[in-house]
Amino acid sequence: MALKQNLMGTIWQKKGSWRMEHIQLTAPDGRSADSLRIVHPGSVVLIPLTAEGNVVMIRQYRLPINQVILEVPAGTKEWDEDSEICAQRELREETGYRAKRFDLVCKFWPGPALADELMHLYIARDLTHDPLPMDFDEEIETAEIPLDELVAMALDGRMQDGKSIVAILRAHAWLTNEKTVRD
């Protein structure tokens, strides 16, 4: 990269979590441009799978788009928090379930143009009821939906949340492969 990067300052700090930095880029010929970078502790995204083959999905209000949308459970890690510990905590907070088994499917960047956030996708199984309280500014309803129906929704455009589309299609491929190997 021929552009020089200068950190100009932090323009937003989420308490105890990620921060947003202003970076100035300068080319060898002196032209410059402003850029942003979110420095993020990472996050988890979950496919909680019931014994019946349903995924525990959530419906949640999203302020930027001012509507309630269907999503897979997900949440931000604490700095230095183990991803699987975070996965259990977010699962209990958002769905009321605890899982005995977590399988890491993959890691991906939801928005590498702006943030270094790396999402860890887990399939969570052997679920039992064991809720944790939610944050006061979160309002979440759960809905248990067959995985095959969610795959259809991800492929035909009814599901519109990017990370949820990735999670459903990747987990479905992973589970199909697990089944093939086992059978």
Place this chain on the structure above:
Amino acid sequence: MALKQNLMGTIWQKKGSWRMEHIQLTAPDGRSADSLRIVHPGSVVLIPLTAEGNVVMIRQYRLPINQVILEVPAGTKEWDEDSEICAQRELREETGYRAKRFDLVCKFWPGPALADELMHLYIARDLTHDPLPMDFDEEIETAEIPLDELVAMALDGRMQDGKSIVAILRAHAWLTNEKTVRD
């Protein structure tokens, strides 16, 4: 939503494009929390498909993760810009091709927790060489890769850019369906 939202100010304005606003949320009991909202003109994400069945992918440096990654071409709309006009412009800037045919596959939110950005996914076909200059702070290389290989990379974890995983898997399903209907 029981929380009251107050706009506290704009904390970042990308010249001529999106802005980031600070919103304060207040519960009926007086507790409050700070939130952000990116107000965004929307964007396009492209599957440029050659006559040979290859997708014209790009390799691009991403500052937040400090590495070059494999992605589908994409870009931000101008305010009030028609999505298909934007698709043609970004295609020419990033790949050097112009397309005669665009098919809109779906729309999705890459990050609705932070932004109202709606991505329009197009398949671009009937490609001819007709480049536009790139921005000086962009450095892009193209790579033409068979769609089937990209589907495998999206499903086995080699592809790690969220919007690219969505775009490849959705476009593949759309094209498979198109072929089924036509045959």
